[in-house]
Amino acid sequence: MNYLTITGLRHLRMPMIGLGTWRAPPEEVQNSVLQALDIGYRHIDTAFNYNNEEAIGLAIEKWLEMGKGSREDLFITTKLPHIGNRSKDVEQFLKLSLNRLKLDYVDLYLIHMPFAFQMNESTMTPLQNPDGTFVLDLETDNVATWAAMEEQVRNGYVKAIGLSNFNAEQIANIYQHSTIKPSVLQVEMHAYCQQTQLIKDCRLMNISLTAYAPLGSPGAQMHFSKKYNYNLANYPDILGQPVVGRIAEKHRKTNGQILLRHLLQKDVSVIPKSTNSERLKENFNVLNFTLDDGDMEDLNNLDKGEDGRIFDFKFFAGVEKHPEYPFQNLLRKTEELA
Numbered sequence: 001m002n003y004l005t006i007t008g009l010r011h012l013r014m015p016m017i018g019l020g021t022w023r024a025p026p027e028e029v030q031n032s033v034l035q036a037l038d039i040g041y042r043h044i045d046t047a048f049n050y051n052n053e054e055a056i057g058l059a060i061e062k063w064l065e066m067g068k069g070s071r072e073d074l075f076i077t078t079k080l081p082h083i084g085n086r087s088k089d090v091e092q093f094l095k096l097s098l099n100r101l102k103l104d105y106v107d108l109y110l111i112h113m114p115f116a117f118q119m120n121e122s123t124m125t126p127l128q129n130p131d132g133t134f135v136l137d138l139e140t141d142n143v144a145t146w147a148a149m150e151e152q153v154r155n156g157y158v159k160a161i162g163l164s165n166f167n168a169e170q171i172a173n174i175y176q177h178s179t180i181k182p183s184v185l186q187v188e189m190h191a192y193c194q195q196t197q198l199i200k201d202c203r204l205m206n207i208s209l210t211a212y213a214p215l216g217s218p219g220a221q222m223h224f225s226k227k228y229n230y231n232l233a234n235y236p237d238i239l240g241q242p243v244v245g246r247i248a249e250k251h252r253k254t255n256g257q258i259l260l261r262h263l264l265q266k267d268v269s270v271i272p273k274s275t276n277s278e279r280l281k282e283n284f285n286v287l288n289f290t291l292d293d294g295d296m297e298d299l300n301n302l303d304k305g306e307d308g309r310i311f312d313f314k315f316f317a318g319v320e321k322h323p324e325y326p327f328q329n330l331l332r333k334t335e336e337l338a
């Protein structure tokens with residue numbers, strides 16, 4: 001297993017390959033986590049919003065009970081949801097996640113998104129207006145939320161804290177106004193959206209990167225359209241990209257393995273999701289070959305920059321009006337084209 005050393009109150013080792021669990025239903029994910037742990041995964045990525053923390057907690061509990069390893073061998077990440085993104089709610093949501101995961105601490109706690117919605121207190125879901133738009137919390141103060149995140153490190157409930165879906169300016173603001181600096185940034189990253197400048201910016205602040213949707217999140221389009229009635233035009237098939245296929249043939253690897261290896265060779269950790277036992281193995285088996293400079297260059301050339309972004313979060317209807325919506329540049333581009 002390869003690790004990234006992440007900084008925080010103290011140094012920690014984060015396994016470079018983790019198991020993603022978004023859209024992994026509870027009835028499947030418990031078994032998948034156990035299978036993944038048997039394969040050798042030690043890093044599991046979940047979130048309050050994924051509604052599967054309990055099942056993951058049961059799997060971890062079982063694995064520990066079977067004597068297959070100790071808590072210290074694991075690296076568990078979860079996230080503060082968009083409905084709890086305010087300083088007074090951090091402890092409540094973290095404790096809820098810990099309770100569901102049956103853990104005393106998580107290794108990494110991330111602010112899931114820089115924007116926030118008002119919460120329906122009884123269902124713990126975002127409030128929506130009659131027209132379907134989400135009720136924005138316009139008081140969002142990420143520096144204050146961050147201070148509450150730091151408090152949880154001091155309380156011992158988390159080892160490291162970080163950000164997800166923040167843009168460079170938002171990250172720099174937290175960096176400048178914090179005592180415990182962000183350890184990790186988790187953002188969309190794959191061959192079509194390589195985040196080259198953001199990686200450089202983060203490296204200057206000693207922030208490690210985790211790539212979500214490293215395979216291009218096949219299947220997310222169906223989810224967006226079913227759950228939110230939101231269709232992304234020209235949803236990309238990154239796994240089916242011919243250059244990726246050619247490099248896979250050359251190395252006798254699968255297209256998925258090439259996409260993951262490309263990110264790993266840039267010192268980015270990856271969290272591919274799978275609940276399929278063969279693909280779990282395939283995605284973990286990416287440390288026994290190396291892409292050469294030519295392969296890396298060909299894959300780097302697939303980058304479409306902002307045009308390659310899949311997750312613009314506009315399936316949360318009205319989110320782009322939130323003052324902390326991170327992708328204002330996307331909006332400007334749409335306006336220019338209109």
Ligand SMILES: NC(=O)c1ccc[n+]([C@@H]2O[C@H](COP(=O)([O-])OP(=O)(O)OC[C@H]3O[C@@H](n4cnc5c(N)ncnc54)[C@H](OP(=O)(O)O)[C@@H]3O)[C@@H](O)[C@H]2O)c1
Pocket residue numbers: 019020021022023045046112164165186187211212213214215216217218219220239254256257271272273274275276279282283311
């Ligand atoms: N911070 C955030 O806002 C955020 C947003 C999105 C995702 N994430 C995290 O990042 C993780 C990964 O992102 P993601 O789940 O969106 O996308 P992904 O990992 O790029 O793709 C997962 C999809 O690809 C399929 N798959 C897995 N391995 C494959 C392979 N080797 N070949 C072909 N298909 C394969 C999976 O289906 P099977 O299960 O059937 O294999 C699943 O449908 C998430 O699960 C979540 O933990 C975070």
